[in-house]
Amino acid sequence: MVFDVITCATEYVRKIVEGCSGLKALLTDDETLSMIGLVYSQLEAYNKGVFLIEKLETPRRELIKHMKCLVFVRPNSTNISLLQRELSAPKFGEYHIFFSNIIRKTLLEELAESDTFETVTEVQEYFLDFYAVAPQLFHLNVLPCMLSNSGENPILERLVDGVTSLFLAIKMRPAIRYDANSKLCRFMCERMSVRMDQENALFDFRRRDTNPVVLILDRMQDPLTPLVTPWTYEAMIHELIGIKNNRVNLRHSPDAKKGFQEVVLDPKQDRFYNVNRYKNYGDLGVNIKSLVDQFQEKARYSHSTATIEDMMKFLEAYPELRSSSSEVTKHVTLMSELSRLVTSRHLMDVAQLEQDIACRNSLTEHQNQLFKMLENPNIHVEDKFRLSLIYALRYEEVPQNRMGEIKDSLKKLGLSAERLQLFGSLLRYGGNARRTSDIFQSKSILGMVRNTVRRGIVGVENVFAQHVPLIVHLIDDIMKGRLKETEFPFMTPASGKNVPKEILIFIAGGVTYQESRAVAIINGESQTDSEPEISAVANFAQSNGFRVILGGSTIHNSKSFLTEVSRVAYPWR
Incomplete structure (x- = not known):
């Protein structure tokens, strides 16, 4: 029995797409289209005879009787109504219907009554109701x-x-x-x-x-982990740019060239991403340079590629190489944008204090460092705010935490009253009175031992990776x-x-x-x-x-x- 969500999801999609021969169309809803797209590419579907992929809700006028229709949707009343409309005037020769979860008997009966032309050849429940x-x-x-x-x-x-x-x-x-x-x-x-x-x-x-x-x-x-700046490739991209259904929008990046303003991170198709998605920021830079150097050697490019800027110039200088190495261009562009944001927002300075607050109890020292951060004009106000929230979680019950002064400083920096209310909301949601778990590893003897061991082992090179x-x-x-x-x-x-x-x-x-x-x-x-x-x-x-x-x-x-x-x-x- 497989304990692997990608394998399970892929097997269901394979059964849907390959279950019958001939020319096929695939009708989905918004959710199932994304669920399929995460594990099965459009090219793979095309190679298995799927020449049309559309939403079930899309009106169709032309008859396509020579094609078989595969329907994969969630088993809800909206989709049943759309299927009833489809079957009342069928455009395809036959229908193979697959639901992503258990379908209620009443909905199934409603669907059966609509199949007056008897075009439905099978109805199956394939349990892919999640995003793998x-x-x-x-x-x-x-x-x-x-x-x-x-x-x-x-x-x-x-x-x-x-x-x-x-x-x-x-x-x-x-x-x-x-x-x-x-x-x-x-x-x-x-x-x-x-x-x-x-x-x-x-x-x-x-x-x-x-x-x-x-x-x-x-x-x-x-509530601490989502607030701490991550320093590994996949997590950094999501934190600083955003990932949605394996897609990254780079339209706001000054270094994103035409054709790379939206990129896909698919570990099945992208070997570099598959190998490096969990690598830390330092290793990532070394590995991207190695990737570029391999192409530089092929092109016999004699100039330096020591920095991200050098790599971008190299790719611009060789458009014919760039067109044949989209994987390299994609990751250099992503790394360039991450580097730009880390530098412009001084995130390394912010992250060191984040990690220290998350992993060590030192009120006076952390107060002094936090107020210095709040006074630093180079630090973005949202990063100051997030850092203050981490501090509030750590020291919420300490009378000398000076939270009033911290909020006043943020207010003077232009943070709205609505944003400042998040201090109260966060503590009501996940503060010490709400949690039973020891996120700071300081309540129990075992937790204190773990904390001490972690601080004793982690070296300077791992200062950004102390929080677990x-x-x-x-x-x-x-x-x-x-x-x-x-x-x-x-x-x-x-x-x-x-x-x-x-x-x-x-x-x-x-x-x-x-x-x-x-x-x-x-x-x-x-x-x-x-x-x-x-x-x-x-x-x-x-x-x-x-x-x-x-x-x-x-x-x-x-x-x-x-x-x-x-x-x-x-x-x-």
Whole structure:
């Protein structure tokens, strides 16, 4: 049984596209089109006979009876209505209908009644109701994703649909654990448990040696990770530019040439990205220079390529080489934009203080450094604000934290009253009173030992990689059977006493690429050097045959995370 979201998603798309012969059209909805696009290219579909890809909602006038129609949509009432319209006046010779999740019997009956011309040859449920980003990472593209206090909410149902579809895709009926401090997580788990009971036959899989476990975690348990500047390739791109469905918009980059104002980061098609997506900023620069040097040698270009600017000049000087090396141009352009933003925003200075606040308790020293940052005209006000939020999380309960002075300084810098309210919103959402987890590793003896060891091992060259996401510690605790049931109780009981070898963590409220990278390293999918603490967990996981999948409502950067937090006026309780 495969515990890999990319493999599962690709297999479903392959079955849809290759299930019948001849000329084919593919009709999708907005969501399923993106789900397919993440794992299967348009060229691959074309090579399998798919010559037309359209939205189901697109009106069609011409008859195309010589083509077979593949329909892949989510099983909701809107899509059923569109299918009914399509089948009432069919334009294609036959229809093969695939739903991305379990379809209600009533909707299926409505659809059957509409097939008056008997053009539907098959109806299948293929459980691809999630966005597969990496072997260890999926998300559900749900925004907003931090919900009100109601248990009845369409967004909540979408989360349940997405996570249970993944259970079916990887063929497991897991034990379910949840964040006891979060009503959102409890609501999700109650519905998932009911769903599995209602569809008992679907979830009747061959028993594994150890029962898999899913942990539903609330983002409020770790509000720190989305705020800390990441320094690895994929995460930096998302933080500083943005990634949506593997696409990066570079239209605002001064170095982006025509044809490279939007680029695709597909690890299947882009070898450099696949190898370097989890590399740190320093290694990345070396690897990009090596990539350019290989082309420079082929072109016998004699000038220096020591800097990003030199590389850009080299590519401009050889347009014929540039046209045949779009991968090189793409990554030089991306690196150029990252370098420009890091330099112009003085992010290295900001990040050093971020990491130190995240990993060390030193109120007076951090206050002094923070006020110097606030007075520095070269630091962008939003970076000053984000740094102040990290400080507020660390020292919220210390009477001498001088938060009033910090807010006054930000107000004088032009930060709006609405933005300043985020201090209160963040602490109500994920402050010390809301969290049960120890994100600063300072409450327990074990946490203090971890913190001391980390500070003792991490060298100057890793000053930007000291913070370790909370999920690394939770994964370690699950693997070693010490995750507290008082904080993370079972919704469905585990069968047997065995520690689960397959672990799925879903973060309600959104996940980050930094957390995904940590899981990739734990699974052994990335050979990049990592923080000693992550490496230790990875060694234990790989030595004992553990595997982890990570999912979330969406994939956050600091901007999207704070936009969500700004919506949260009151805690869940």
